[in-house]
Amino acid sequence: MPESGPQPVERNLPTEEARDLMSLVREVAQREIAPTVNEDELAGRFPREVFTLLSRSGLLGLPYSEEYGGGDQPYKVYLQAVEELAAAGLTVGVGTSVHTLACHAVATFGTKEQRTSHLPEMLGGGLLGGYCLSEPASGSDAAALRTRAVRDGDDWVIDGTKAWITHGGVADFYTVLARTGGEGAKGITAFLVPGDAPGLTAAAPEKKMGMTGSPTAQLHFDGVRVPDSRRIGEEGQGFxxxxxxxxxxxxxxxxxxxxxxxxxxxxxxxxxxxxxxxxxxxxxxxxxxxxxxxxxxxxxxxxxxxxxxxxxxxxxxxxxxxxxxxxxxxxxxxxxxxxxxxxxxxxxxxxxxxxxxxxxxxxxxxxxxxxxxxxxxxxxxxxxxxxxxx
Missing domain, CATH: 1.20.140.10 (Butyryl-CoA Dehydrogenase, subunit A, domain 3)
Incomplete structure (x- = not known):
């Protein structure tokens, strides 16, 4: 019987650049994630330094435009990188996916000024994102969310509670969906909220059966004020x-x-x-x-x-x-x-x-x-x- 270990995964990588990129991902996964993942998860310790390294290495912005600090990689390459990270530690794999999700609104629906102002730091500046859609009473029925944003001059004032937020309390920015109009999907608008905004607080992390190294927490918005320049897309386009x-x-x-x-x-x-x-x-x-x-x-x-x-x-x-x-x-x-x-x-x-x-x-x-x-x-x-x- 042959003694060789599991065969390496055959990757669908279209360019030499993508192959070099995957070698970097594999090296980071094996050197920086795998050796400590068991200890981190047992201790409930969030490996923030790994995400900082991924960001500085250009691995947190792979599917986004190079013009704004991204990697300009096709999604099929980005996803294979996520798979490698998740194999080494699911906290990092899911965290990378969530960060990419949090950047999506600005990258896809933001104005030119918003992309220029925010994306370089979000994609390669060491920042980490979170995504705020779910609430205590609206999970699968996301269009029933109750967090509300009210216009006050050139600002919006956000009040409410978001739930099950990956990176809740440790993220540097959040993409937040809030109600600005009537009931249902058409009354929801998206905002980019700084993680240190006054009035934004995180509850104690949930005690979970798995992914214990990844903080999941409720976020409370108590009069959180954001300028209209941080509204993403049109009013009512959030859903x-x-x-x-x-x-x-x-x-x-x-x-x-x-x-x-x-x-x-x-x-x-x-x-x-x-x-x-x-x-x-x-x-x-x-x-x-x-x-x-x-x-x-x-x-x-x-x-x-x-x-x-x-x-x-x-x-x-x-x-x-x-x-x-x-x-x-x-x-x-x-x-x-x-x-x-x-x-x-x-x-x-x-x-x-x-x-x-x-x-x-x-x-x-x-x-x-x-x-x-x-x-x-x-x-x-x-x-x-x-x-x-x-």
């Missing part, structure tokens, strides 16, 4: 901006799911080669080999699905349904793959001495964030049946 960002964000979560699945497969493969039972490696037992085969197949299928959706996005074609499919399939597969990895390691897999128990706990949240997988099914079915369906 469209939010949905546009979420389509891309779902692909980031899909890539994270494939990354953590690949890490679980690699760990299980190495363990099966080394573990001896009944006088031979347990990798020789057919039932366990079949589990590995199923895990690998789900990973390859998920990777192909998110890359297919990314190609549509890169071509400027509609990709909402494909993004929902990728997020749904990849995160469900991650839950199955990580659970099987724990099973393959037996009792050891259930201990913190091996990372697969962390993979399993971390994977669960991917079925929930950026729209639950039930919401993804709604999105897919609605696209198939047409806008007249309910």
């Amino acid at each position: 469209r901006i939010a949905l546009d960002a979420l389509d891309s964000g779902r692909l980031g979560i899909a890539a994270c799911a494939v990354g953590i699945s690949q890490a679980a497969l690699d760990e299980a493969t190495g363990y099966l080669r080394q573990r001896q039972q009944f006088g031979r490696p347990i990798a020789d037992f057919q039932g366990l080999r079949f589990m590995l085969a199923d895990m690998a197949t789900q990973i390859e299928a998920g990777r192909a699905l998110y890359l297919a959706a990314a190609r549509l996005r890169d071509q400027g074609r509609p990709f909402s349904r494909q993004a929902a499919m990728a997020k749904l399939f990849c995160s469900d597969a991650a839950m199955r793959v990580t659970t099987d990895a724990v099973q393959l390691l037996g009792g050891y897999g259930y201990t913190v001495d091996f990372p697969v128990e962390r993979f399993m706990r971390d994977a669960k949240v991917l079925q929930i964030v950026e729209g639950t997988n039930q919401v993804q099914r709604v999105v897919i079915a609605r696209d198939l049946l047409g806008p007249e369906s309910r």
